[in-house]
Amino acid sequence: MTGTRGGLREPLIDRTTNRNTETRDLENGTVQSADNADVDVDADADAEIPLIKRPYRIAATVVASADLIGTLAFAWYLEGWKCVWPFYSHSSTKYTLNNSIVDIVWIGVARSVSILIQSSTCVSLRASKIVGYTSLSSLLFLIVKLCYSTGLRSETDDKMLLLLFISFTCCFAECILQFLIGIYSADDLSTTVAPTASQAAEGIATSDAKSISLWKLLLVLKPYFWPEGLINRGCVFLTWVFLICSKAANILAPLCIAKATDILSSGNDDDSRREVTKYIIFYALLLLSNKVFKEAQALAYVRVKLIAGVQLKEQVFSHILGLSMDWHQRKSTGTVVTAMQRGINASNMVVQYIFLYLLPTLLEACVVTLVFVKEFDAPLLAAVAICGCTIYICCTVELTIYRMQFRKRMNKADNDASHKVMDALLNIETVKYFTAEEHEVHRYRESVETFKDQAGKIQISLSTLNTSQQIVLNCTLVAALLVAANEYNQGEFSVGQFVAVNVYVLQLFAPLNFLGSIYSMAVGSYVDLQNLCNIMAEKPDIQDKEDAQNLVVRPTPPSITSDLMPTDNNNTTPSALGIEFRDVVFAYPSRKEVTVLKGISFTVALGSTTAIVGATGSGKTTLLALLLRFYETDQGEVIVGNKNVLDLTQKSLRGHIGVVPQDHALFNDTLKYNIVYGARGADDASVQTAVQGAQLSDFIGSLPDGLETLVGERGQQISGGQKQRIAIARVLMKDCPIVVLDEATSSLDSRTEEQIQASLESLRGRTKLVIAHRLSTIQQADQIIVMSSGEILESGSHEELLALGKWHEQCYASLWDKQKKVE
Template identity: 35%
Template sequence: MRKNRFPLNENEPIKWQVLKQLWPYLLEFKGRVALALLCLVAAKLASIGLPYVLKYTVDSLNGDVEALAIAVPISLIIAYGALRLTNVLLGEVRDTLFGRVTERAMRRLGLKVFNHLHNLDLGFHLNRRTGGLSRDIERGTNGVSFLMRFMVFNIVPTLLEIGLVVILLLIQFGWSFAMIIVVSVISYVMFSMKATDWRTRFVQQMNEADSTTNSRAVDSLLNFETVKYFNNERFEANRYDTDLAGWEKARRKNRLSLFALNGGQASIIALAMTAMMANAAYGVMEGEMTIGDFVLINAFTMQIFMPLNFLGFVYREIRGSLANIQNLFSLLSQKPAIEDKPNATHLSAKQASIRFSNVQFHYQQARPILKGISFEVPSGAKIAVVGESGAGKSTIMKLLFRFYDPTEGGIFINGQDIRELSQHSLRSHIGIVPQDTVLFNTSLVENIRYGNPDASDEEVTHAIKLAHLTQFVESLPDGLDTTVGERGLKLSGGEKQRVAIARALLKGAPIMIFDEATSSLDSQSEQAILGALRDAAKGHTSLVIAHRLSTIVDADTILVLSKGMIAEHGTHETLLAQQGIYNRLWATQQRDSNHEEMGQ
């Protein structure tokens, strides 16, 4: 079973290679990126200039009182305000410019993952956890935004500012001030990284608990009817609460570890600030420094440690963002089991014939499903496939759609091996009415039009008429605008299958597959729709997978599957005369039908 979860491991190195994979998404707006970086550098220069303006202002105010009116440099005060405003405005312009780049990268990456997931094979989607996968995608795309915002506008500018400040302190005030800053910053960074790496396990546990809880809730709500059928509301609530308890425990551990991280960071900052202020105060007392210098050093120290105060959070989030983005790229790196060949042919035909040639297939090596199936469906013919549950009837449909490829043998449409055709063109030639009809939580007309989004209103109305949906639509207060509910929950089984029939007819494909298409209909509706389907199927190649034998008595050929092989084939009358499997199935269903009528 393939997994679609990529858990974080605190022992793994940071995935910096993700930046290379993101780079193409950022180059779409090269000019914006360059201008944003220019604003970033200008803002930092203005930020470094602020403490100097403050120093000269304080020194001027600390001068001769009689000359105060002249000494107070109003221009410096104005310059201080102008620099602070410039710093803020440059930051806003930078964020606005780069915001477009980040949002476009999120959009491109999100769309690419969405399309890729639709291109992955059925096996992947049968094994996936919908809720957990959706959280992976959400965290990955949000990780792009966080990474760009904090990596480009927090970490890099802070390192640039620290470097400039250390150089200025070394030149102007000597090695002691520069050394305190260097040692403090290195200690702070090392402690934050080590503590954050230690905390990662708790963050990972919290994310896993969050995904598990979300998956449990989504799975339970999607199966709402099943829960009600078996009175298992309390059972589902207990399972959900168990997951929530795990989430609560993980959150508590995460919170306590955060306290340890923040406490250590605060201690380092406090020691650094104390050392810098004591050193500056000594310099003032010795007459080597002015009060303005004291204010300058205090401002520089606070200015450096303020952004570093969030380093643990930013480092963890950047690490997590890189891992979450890598999860998306890991999804993108998964190769579908079914892929088009480089020179795949585009199928284009108004009529189609189908041929299965010695088709063998298994989902698991030890359990073969089809064992050398061979049959042909001439263009315009109607072939029915019947047999006991597990005989391989629905597998034939999945192979024809090329959800899987045969283990041995081949499937041909108009003499072309479907493995040589593009999947899109192949599936565009096949319409299907599935046994389990799943509808989108939109209006009735949108669900019908899904068979052909470009169909006209007249074509939709015609399909509704053929599916005998007209009377039902007219009985609804909102008509075709009625919302069907999630997975069509507001419609009965028969109503959902009529919608599916209308949707398949609207597609207008030359090949029609009916997989137990009338299994949820009452006998009267069934016969009415069967008549409509017979008319609609004229000129189409039809493959009917049936349980009710009464629905396929008019088939040109009936294939009886047994243990993965064709045990019998022929018309309804021919098979009855053979007194074999089909005859026994027919007799059993007729007897059951008579019992039902007598019971009524």
């Protein structure tokens, strides 16, 4: 082999394969690049988009316009100018709730105009809230009017009922659209609370929040509704059956007490007493059934929760392991683990508190209103219940949102206090060097004082919330009882129904007492589920082709040679594979502007040893990443065993390559587990052979627990040299046709290095790629490649490169001379 010099060239960038194309996501407000990096968009970017074209605003404009025109036209058809002003004809017209349409017209006009203005000109979240609550108030009034008019059906004009129903339908649609506008296309212009210290440490940014669709949410929650296994699905079915039975018993119980009360008020004979006793027993049994079914539901859900949690954890963990190396290197490990754990916990909380608690409670409220309408024939009572629950929910949500700012500030102060304590204790020597004890206590006191102030505000706001809830509850109860009393006075109600109304109202609001906590949990869980869904939506950058083949090592007849098989090498074995890089150009996806490799071409002959040297950052380790197909080349090809790595499955490719990495990361497990990780399931004899080959026998023999000794997190309980030998033992266990040594002896002393070098000789006959800084360890290599700034500077054997002389400061002869002087 003759030593050759490589001329330095300009970076070669393939413009046709540049994947850094930008696509603007209007809804998320970010620019998505093909390498999945999120770049913040300037505030001016949204200004370029007409406000009316933001999500749901066009639909709101259309519905509001149809509401305004339709209401005015139909009202004019019914009563002419009288629909606008009831006293237009100068007659003594009396306003009645069930027959007058002037209120429908004026409320509809005010609502529609406010929506048209807000949809086209108002961008703030506050404006959306004002218009939204205006629409909601209008909807509640229409509900009351519709229920009252239905109750006086004989005295109500049918055409007025039709107009009322049309206005109610439009108003309901407008309320939903205003809710969606507030979520997706309104800007919160108020001052936001800074993220907590823990969030900052975890790399969580508010700009990363993305909306998730209902379908994606259901896909994540699928194990809770349709887990694997017939028994598990049976438990899901029983959970919902017990839930329905519990709610049914809760709704039927007041009807029994109403019957018992009516019988008591009508007579006191033996038959009455028997009937009363029967209904009282039914009432008690229904209350008991409610509790029993609740407990049965909880027991059935325990298995569902555990099984679904396990399946979801496996699904998420498997997905994360399958993501590309570039994604893992760009993401903080702490952020990923936290998002995974919180997302899984949030999924259980969403199912348990929203699907199994809140939604059934709202459905129960709907059934109770139907009972008021059908069983009690009191539509106005149903309207009171609906209005009371709606106002109760709105007050609870708004006050909870108001309280969350204090909670965030308190959490931030608590995290800051903990951070300051840990920072001071970890740097205790520095604190004592500069006698800064009082300074650190003062810093800690500031955070504690802030925590105390915010905790007090939280308690005050909690009292305000509880008081507001009780006011709404009692006002609703009073209104419902007044309506029931009026019905009784008119002979439409019995005493038992009056009692049942009191029970139903109290029963209706009892589950809503926890609405504030559920809302806070739902907001936090929604954010956590967003993060989890974003992870699950990630796709690996590196994927196998549909027709990808497995890399198979076939025996090579001695008579056959190729460019990858040197004819003068007698150590070639049938298990070796050749490697070739052909005009490889590469830049990392997250840094496309920096070309790391520039037209790299070289061949590692089958069964030979090739060493790669060069300064830090010259691209040596990048070659290893491309060989293992952690990344794909921008130009050129990487050939293994006469096949392009793009045509091979990643599993079979990496299965034929053994690597001793530069960073010797060990699992927090035993020595044996870490050694056999290269060949899981190997017998003890193979383990002992690898231990001896890696010069670990004396070290392991000195440990009380031997191979069962725990190495600690990332191997912190053993030295760097021992970790390096364990990494070498892994490769010896794997017994691969290709071996890559990335600074395999960098952490070893001279004596151990000599021993390891001797043990590595047992890999003779395999194709070896050695990345080294110590040139003394690669003198016997068949080929040495010197790299500089992503290009091959020169190549040849040790003697050939020395013969070329010191023609460049990074050439082999210069590096050799510098190391000899240091030694």
